[in-house]
Amino acid sequence: MTTIPNHLNHSTCECKYHAVFTPKYRKKALYGLIRKELKDVFHRLARQKECVIEEGHLMTDHIHMLISISPKHSISQILGFIKGKSSIWIAQNIANKQRNFVGHKFWARGYFVSTVGADEKTIRSYIQNQEAEDKLLDELSLFNRQ
Numbered sequence: 001m002t003t004i005p006n007h008l009n010h011s012t013c014e015c016k017y018h019a020v021f022t023p024k025y026r027k028k029a030l031y032g033l034i035r036k037e038l039k040d041v042f043h044r045l046a047r048q049k050e051c052v053i054e055e056g057h058l059m060t061d062h063i064h065m066l067i068s069i070s071p072k073h074s075i076s077q078i079l080g081f082i083k084g085k086s087s088i089w090i091a092q093n094i095a096n097k098q099r100n101f102v103g104h105k106f107w108a109r110g111y112f113v114s115t116v117g118a119d120e121k122t123i124r125s126y127i128q129n130q131e132a133e134d135k136l137l138d139e140l141s142l143f144n145r146q
Contacts, residue, residue, distance in 0.1 A: 015068065015070070018113065018114050018127070019063075019067055021062065022107070022108045026061050038086065041086050042086065045086060051067055064127045065127070079113070087106040090106045
């Protein structure tokens, strides 16, 4: 795993965030080819902004990531960049649109983000086990409906 430089001229930092965002209308659109390809797209975009996605999981209708960011950037700038550029990538490579990307929005407008402090281990575990937890909750809810 690569790490970002956490030393600036007069400071040392560790800025990690747990971020979650969804496709528009929470459509279950993150599967198959798009799921395999998006991982590399997200990592490449993060590196362009001197960030590292340390953990991540693409569910069918949302994305969790643990992202380490340089203090030169804000989380809103980074997530805006990643969501915007990945949306264009999806339009070009998945939707086969070759031009006129204005207004093409794959992702919903908002996102959830929280800072990661001493709970990094807990959040990493949560992200890694997210799919299993969702399946377990689905099974329990199906069981309780009878």
